[in-house]
Amino acid sequence: xxxxxxxxxxxxxxxxxxFATGIVGPSEAPDVVSGAFxxxxxxxxxxxxxxxxxxxxxxxxxEALATRRSLTRRRQRERSAARSPLFTQDAPSPEVLEAVRRxxxxxxxxxxxxxxxxxxxxxxxxxxxxxxxxxxxHLARARAHLRxxxxxxx
Amino acid sequence: MTKSxxxxxxxxxxxxxxxGSAPMPPPLPDPGAQRRWRQRRHRRLVARSLASVVxxxxxxxxxxxxxxxxxxSSPRWALAGAISPSWSxxxxxxxxxxxxxxxxxxxxxxxxxxxxxxxxxDGGKAWQxxxxxxxxxxxxxxxxxxxxxxFLEAGSNGKPVFLTTGDAGTTWVTHAxxxxxxxxxxxxxxxxxxxxxxxxxxxxxxxILGPIxxxxxxxxxxxxxVPNGAFVTxxxxxxxxxxxxxxxxxxVQCFPDARCVTVGPSGAxxxxxxxxxxxxxxxxxxxxxxxxxxxxxSCSSPETCLAVLSPAGxxxxxxxxxxxxxxxxxxxxxxGLAAGRDYTSLSCPAAxxxxxxxxxxxxxxxxxxxPGARGVVLSTSNGGRNWQSMVLPGGISSIDAIxxxxxxxxxxxxxxxxxxxxxxxxxxxxxFVLLAYAAxxx
Numbered sequence: 001x002x003x004x005x006x007x008x009x010x011x012x013x014x015x016x017x018x019f020a021t022g023i024v025g026p027s028e029a030p031d032v033v034s035g036a037f038x039x040x041x042x043x044x045x046x047x048x049x050x051x052x053x054x055x056x057x058x059x060x061x062x063e064a065l066a067t068r069r070s071l072t073r074r075r076q077r078e079r080s081a082a083r084s085p086l087f088t089q090d091a092p093s094p095e096v097l098e099a100v101r102r103x104x105x106x107x108x109x110x111x112x113x114x115x116x117x118x119x120x121x122x123x124x125x126x127x128x129x130x131x132x133x134x135x136x137x138h139l140a141r142a143r144a145h146l147r148x149x150x151x152x153x154x
Numbered sequence: 155m156t157k158s159x160x161x162x163x164x165x166x167x168x169x170x171x172x173x174g175s176a177p178m179p180p181p182l183p184d185p186g187a188q189r190r191w192r193q194r195r196h197r198r199l200v201a202r203s204l205a206s207v208v209x210x211x212x213x214x215x216x217x218x219x220x221x222x223x224x225x226x227s228s229p230r231w232a233l234a235g236a237i238s239p240s241w242s243x244x245x246x247x248x249x250x251x252x253x254x255x256x257x258x259x260x261x262x263x264x265x266x267x268x269x270x271x272x273x274x275x276d277g278g279k280a281w282q283x284x285x286x287x288x289x290x291x292x293x294x295x296x297x298x299x300x301x302x303x304x305f306l307e308a309g310s311n312g313k314p315v316f317l318t319t320g321d322a323g324t325t326w327v328t329h330a331x332x333x334x335x336x337x338x339x340x341x342x343x344x345x346x347x348x349x350x351x352x353x354x355x356x357x358x359x360x361x362i363l364g365p366i367x368x369x370x371x372x373x374x375x376x377x378x379x380v381p382n383g384a385f386v387t388x389x390x391x392x393x394x395x396x397x398x399x400x401x402x403x404x405x406v407q408c409f410p411d412a413r414c415v416t417v418g419p420s421g422a423x424x425x426x427x428x429x430x431x432x433x434x435x436x437x438x439x440x441x442x443x444x445x446x447x448x449x450x451x452s453c454s455s456p457e458t459c460l461a462v463l464s465p466a467g468x469x470x471x472x473x474x475x476x477x478x479x480x481x482x483x484x485x486x487x488x489x490g491l492a493a494g495r496d497y498t499s500l501s502c503p504a505a506x507x508x509x510x511x512x513x514x515x516x517x518x519x520x521x522x523x524x525p526g527a528r529g530v531v532l533s534t535s536n537g538g539r540n541w542q543s544m545v546l547p548g549g550i551s552s553i554d555a556i557x558x559x560x561x562x563x564x565x566x567x568x569x570x571x572x573x574x575x576x577x578x579x580x581x582x583x584x585x586f587v588l589l590a591y592a593a594x595x596x
Binding site (some may be wrong): 014017021027030031037100 | 161162165169171173175176177
């Protein structure tokens, strides 16, 4: 890894881990970010990418999509095994996880960037490399799902 | 405040809680290490389960055709003995493969897997487990003499432990390992099929985030390299100092004169003070990359080193040679190294004499299955320019490591048999065996 790459990854590691946490949860986030970093570094396109931060965000999203496919099966297996108390972390409440579980990976990405980073739909679209319309669609559907869930909680 | 505003606020709180639970960012990955680690493990399992039958047939056919094709059938490698039965009896996913072999004496070898360290003092006939206290080994065993060896394991509390022996593995003394090492591995729970009894090594399996290599040129001096870092002890493990090689190191070899040499996927470094300070090697050879983690590094003397690197994410090999103690490297033009092989280990007991282990691809149903099912051992007697395949006993599915304590004796860590689902919801495990080679007349 050359030094500019290392600096870039160090610089964005925290925000990308938080972004990944918003999509796949805290236990899978480090793996997703690591996987995304690796994909970027071995990618032939990486050297020619102009907006590397956006590229990293998209890589995290793609890695999350790939991870999600095997996540359900893995969770079922891991649920049967107890975790060591030495390695627990501050997990989000079950209500939060249940609310997010209803959203697709892309809806989660859009929601996280909109509400955590306070980004406008156009900025989210640029960062994730999707259309403005797609962002608005994901946002509207995610809000509808969350409204339904949150209303049920009252 | 409108209903929409209230919803936005509630979503903001929800997202805040979720994002706020983010763990620490992962350590920066070595571009090849994690990928190769996962790929190698995954592909070996796939290859073993799919291609074992084909491999056995291919080996038998090769043995039959060898005289016709003019392949030298002597000297042969021989089966020295099955490594501790416990390896094939441990439930759960570990160990499905072994990761290194260290043979400091003519009949003394240590074999390491993610679940245990085994030692033999009689050339592989009898094996004894090192007291890993239920924790997983993190590194290879490194020896400064036949009787004096050390290795690292993951402590049960997440802190690394450094074990040393002065009597060839009969007794082990425990010290604290380098604290910073914890960053490079994580403990996670491995799911175990219902009805299968588990040992502590399985319940606390370790996921290593990159290669961890250890070299001990003297009983009290050891150097550990990890992705983007190194740790050095000069007092037998009582105190550790952190160091930062200029290139991410994967493998290290140190000498009693305090010289250390490392190679990694993107460059090589050297040190003249046991690894406390490092200098980048003059290594235009690395511009041939990108490489994955090196398959092997072996220095027959503090001056002469050979390294084998694979292209990033692909099988194959590039050999690099240094004749100035790792200060400069150049690619070696070689003959006899077939493309598409995954080279796992290299051992050079002399400058001209080296052995290398690897795994060759196997065709299955018209498709090439990743190397891992058909182990190969190659030897060179001219410093790596020409390599010749050696004849192995039948039934070997992969060769994980090789170590030659002298130019006349060599050992290889091999596995036999596939990993196949069994009716008992567990899995049939490959058995690990030690292969021994003795030069003619020895």
